[in-house]
Amino acid sequence: xxxxxxxxxxxxxxxxxxxxxxxxxxxxxxxxxxxxxxxxxxxxxxxxxxxxxxxxxxxxxxxxxxxxxxxxxxxxxxxxxxxxxxxxxxxxxxxxxxxxxxxxxxxxxxxxxxxxxxxxxxxxxxxxxxxxxxxxxxxxxxxxxxxxxxxxxxxxxxxxxxxxxxxxxxxxxxxxxxxx
Numbered sequence: 001x002x003x004x005x006x007x008x009x010x011x012x013x014x015x016x017x018x019x020x021x022x023x024x025x026x027x028x029x030x031x032x033x034x035x036x037x038x039x040x041x042x043x044x045x046x047x048x049x050x051x052x053x054x055x056x057x058x059x060x061x062x063x064x065x066x067x068x069x070x071x072x073x074x075x076x077x078x079x080x081x082x083x084x085x086x087x088x089x090x091x092x093x094x095x096x097x098x099x100x101x102x103x104x105x106x107x108x109x110x111x112x113x114x115x116x117x118x119x120x121x122x123x124x125x126x127x128x129x130x131x132x133x134x135x136x137x138x139x140x141x142x143x144x145x146x147x148x149x150x151x152x153x154x155x156x157x158x159x160x161x162x163x164x165x166x167x168x169x170x171x172x173x174x175x176x177x178x179x180x
Contacts, residue, residue: 028089033165036100037172039081040145044178046074051138059131064118068111068134075111079104090162092155099155103148110137110144146179 026034054067082104087093114130114137121130153163166172 027161027165029161030165030169032085032088033162033172034169035085036082037166037169037175039078041171041175041178043074043078044145044175047071047138047141050074051134059127061118061121061127064121064127064130064134068115068118072111072115075107079107088162088165092162095155096152096162099148099151103144106144107141110141113137142179149176149179 050067050070054063057063082100085097085100087097090096114134117130117133121127149166153166155162166176
């Protein structure tokens with residue numbers, strides 16, 4: 001009986017080893033897309049949380065300044081992550097890297113605009129202007145993100161790999177679902 005059990009265990013081990021091909025490998029392009037989308041999701045969640053906290057706590061010069069500082073920290077982390085990605089391993093890699101770098105530059109510019117507006121707010125009127133600018137800038141950032149993702153999926157040679165990565169990587173599915 002014991003020999004029979006050992007034989008069954010050995011047989012099942014051999015069969016299981018032969019079935020090992022079912023584990024899919026992550027391609028370099030999928031890894032790149034995952035890092036990009038995970039970083040953007042983290043940033044997006046941070047910005048959403050910051051905006052909610054400022055709105056719930058009442059808009060004051062201090063709450064706006066604190067919110068801008070939090071948004072700046074989150075955006076700096078994102079732009080560092082984006083610039084550190086390098087290019088995806090596709091024929092369109094250089095173009096993709098350029099699109100991501102452009103998005104990072106746009107984010108930096110937007111944070112600077114908001115920081116200046118809030119820093120210069122000294123009375124009720126300028127506070128209202130700063131709040132308005134913050135709202136429109138967050139909307140602009142969202143549009144820039146959509147434009148960047150659309151551009152990445154529509155690149156020339158190698159775009160199919162990037163499209164496929166965005167469609168299969170869970171972080172990218174979450175991101176695209178949240179911005180449509």
